Amino acid sequence: MPRDEPEWxxxxxxxxxxxxxxxxxxxxxxQESFAEATGISRRTLQRIEAGEGDPRYSDLLRIATALDKDMVTLMQTSTS
Incomplete structure (x- = not known):
């Protein structure tokens, strides 16, 4: 990752x-078909799913749209 981040x-x-x-x-x-559906490169999608780096807001919007989810639903995780 490009910089040290807090563990949380x-x-x-x-x-x-x-x-x-x-x-x-x-x-x-x-991952390949989803990369195609979202217009996000497969490598970028791999990095997002691995939790590496900060995903761009536009990539999160593309992902939410392809999954037919709103951003709130997409962002709901067990640690939230």
Whole structure:
């Protein structure tokens, strides 16, 4: 990661990535097909799901739209 972050931020980032991966899988998408559906590169999607770095707001909007979820639903994680 580009900078040191407090553990609570890294924990929530990982939880968000896991949630996105779970929702993607439940929707029947592979990472490749989901990358195509969202217009996000597969590598960027892999990094988001792994909780690496900060996802761009526009990428989160694309993900929420492709999953037919609003941003609040997308961001709900067990650590929130």
């Amino acid at each position: 931020i890294m924990t929530r980032r990982r939880a968000l990535g896991e949630r996105i991966g779970d929702l993607r899988t439940a929707a029947g998408h592979s």
